[in-house]
Amino acid sequence: MFTSINIPQLGIRYEQPVGLFINNKFVKSKNGSQIDTINPSTGEKTASFYAAGAADVDDAVKAAKHAYDEVWSKTSPSERSDLLWKLVELIERDKKLLAALETLDSGKPYHSNALGDLEQIISVTKYYAGAAGKIGLGKQIPISQDKYAVTFQVPYGVVGQVVPWNYPLAMASWKMQGCLAAGNTIVIKPAENTSLSLLYFAQLLVEAGFPPGVVNVVPGHGGEAGTALASHPNVDKVAFTGSTNVGKLVMECAGKSNLKPVTLECGGKSPAVVFEDAKIENAVEWCAMGIFYNSGQNCTANSRIYVQESIYEKFLEAFKSHATKTWKFGAKRDPFDEDCTVGPVISESQYKRIKGYIEHGVKEEGLQVETIHELPPDSKGYFIQPTFFTNVPQNSKLNREEIFGPVAVISTFKDEDEAIKLANDTDYGLASAVFTQDIGIATRFVRDIKAGTVWVNSSNDEDISVPFGGFKMSGIGRELGEAGMETYLQTKSAHFNITV
């Protein structure tokens, strides 16, 4: 159930769990199927791990249900809090190794990205360790002299969670920690490309003292293990992060099975709007980070940048100059190197998909394109140059569809009215950013934009205490902050007739 993995760049050799994690034990999948995980920096196989089928998911749900009924539903908030505080200590102890696993499996740069993920994971875990018993409390409602009501916020029971590959352990922690603090048990499926870190993390749950069955990890193919989880009649709620198309499938499975409630964090095509009175260097730095960080593999990436006509050329020049200095592959194109800030994209299929969009923009639409840094033709791995297109028509494929790579479209707008029309002209509504020094423009933009998150004079500047989620095709529900625990609680209302 373990394989030895060597990470020479950090002088690390460690034992990687490769089994399904059910009832606090690593086990083989029933049909023995496995998935190979590939290092996107080299295209080479890192390891193989067992892949859960429907029967394995059923075992995991049985374990979670038993744990909920017999143990976890009987724990107090302070007991759950204590376990989460212990987990904080263990994540702190192993954060460098966990960050290394994220870099190995997803290609995200170790120093400028993965280590930051682990700091966020520690913050999320601290937040919900402190929240247990304090957030999501009921109310006493006075009705008359003879009657009053009380509401109770109670856990759902067994929660299914499905997470993507762009922030593997962070996306899992955004879901698990609040869910556990609320008193639910969990069956979670990591993405096929990036299961190593969550499997390793499962050991910390055992070490922290979480009882068997409270958290179960079932790596596997989305169409098999993910579907089985979303469809399972004994899963009481499902939370998903990933593409909008798959979010629709998850919602369909939930409806066709037991009408389980869903939380969906899906795709985006987020706008950043730069007015002529903006501090241009500030706008450039945030907009570049907002599309090139994590190689653009962010659901909140500001992949559409609109710049007021009068400063367009100045912005483009500053944007390219800043991006060239800041967003780099590094000399050896090794995401473990300190000078690497742009790693590879996650997989060969995503590489081909993103390159397809770039080719379409150039060949089919004849758009002007700028790429930053050269890549030798024989370079290994799935590296894509930071890229931006200019003067892109609003109806361009590159303006309408989520590319999910280091590719931005930068266009102009005349005035405030046109800016908000262009920004809202999308099926998505996850995030947005506005750059201006005019308080009126900023507050009108916040009022009028149809997006779950708005950044004023920053972008992709999230905080774990602030609710996160989308409008329109970007999803349903919220994570993080108080919402990240309330979403795993349901209300029960009790009416007391005191005349008797």
Ligand SMILES: NC(=O)C1=CN([C@@H]2O[C@H](COP(=O)(O)OP(=O)(O)OC[C@H]3O[C@@H](n4cnc5c(N)ncnc54)[C@H](O)[C@@H]3O)[C@@H](O)[C@H]2O)C=CC1
């Ligand atoms: N809103 C957000 O925070 C995020 C959104 N995304 C979106 O995800 C996309 C890229 O990531 P991918 O992993 O390719 O997304 P994806 O939607 O294909 O996969 C996400 C997760 O869903 C699982 N899955 C796939 N098919 C499934 C099915 N039929 N039933 C249940 N689960 C299934 C996958 O195994 C994976 O664990 C992008 O379009 C991006 O917009 C990705 C990361 C974060």
Ligand code: BAL
């Ligand atoms: N930053 C985490 C969610 C996302 O943007 O993909």
